[in-house]
Amino acid sequence: MGLEAKRHMDSGALVPDEVVVGIVEERLAAADCVNGFILDGFPRTVAQADALSVMLRKSGKEIEHVILFDVDTSVLLERIVGRRMCRKCGRGYHVCFDPPLEAGKCDECGGELYQREDDQESTMRKRLEVYEAQTAPLKAYYSTGGLLRSVDALGAIQDVYGEIQKIVGRD
Template identity: 45%
Template sequence: MNIMLFGAPGAGKGTQAKYIIEKYGIPQISTGDMLRAAVNAGTPMGLEAKACMESGKLVSDDIIVGIIKDRLSMEDCKKGFILDGFPRTLAQAEALEKLMIEMNISLDKVISLNVPDELIVGRVVGRRVCKSCGGSFHVEFNPPKKEGICDFCGQPLVQRKDDNADTVAKRLAEYHAQTAPLFDFYKEKGVMEEIDGTKNIKEITEDIFKILG
């Protein structure tokens, strides 16, 4: 089962990914995590990415797609994966489509968590994340069982530096300019499923499970 979680920053993709992982036993593929892992492992693509970052340049789409190819080729992706945070532009979506054709795989579902911008800001400012496993919580809407501690792995939760109102507004503007057009791209392919992301977390999870079967 190959899934992509789609939606604005703060829509709840990270939170829902954890429940999908628990139920279906498939890995979450995050471009940020993959870049760091490739750099630390010293893979050919990782070395190219490291050179770009050290020179202050953006990592090119070709390098990111190459790293994704390496990741999707690993054994734990054989029965499926969850794409989170990629693609972000139409060019990346087209590159991913080409890669998947080469690898003889395809996306089964793209799940869009629809949340109005005004709710996103409150969600992100109150968000707390686990640096160890990536678990995501909210001080009001999804508090951890023990304050400041991740439910999944027991490590401390932190607030990201960019989880503030000004940064969120800029990220939302970028999302609407670059990433939102991908909605139509995947809808035309017949794999897009929409979910009301303003519901409570349990209801959203249940809606996702109904779609995935």
């Protein structure tokens, strides 16, 4: 990933639309997307949503579901601020909800666990502001087409998973 993109991410800002759109477009052209795909964290701005719609039209595909994971800000902060990642294999942990067997060390590979720059509390608050200003408008954008579905994401992982299965019809 480009250093420029990392700079935006570390500060809690969004990476410029044209950079993200280019990455997504290239990825969706891969063979494993022929029968469908899930996008997580994209689109995040109205401009990205418009670009996605153009991409899909070109390839004769369409969006089936848009899922909003609904969580209180306080729970969101708790989940993000406690998140840790393994430097070696990338596995994610949470200091309270999914701790490693030995503090600071990955169960899978023994790698060192670290906190992402943008998971620090101050940066997280900036990400929430960016979400309200730039991403929240997508709720109206996708409600209009009747695509938006909301999942109560305060529950346990298994419950949230069950809700998603109901929506995508794979339960």
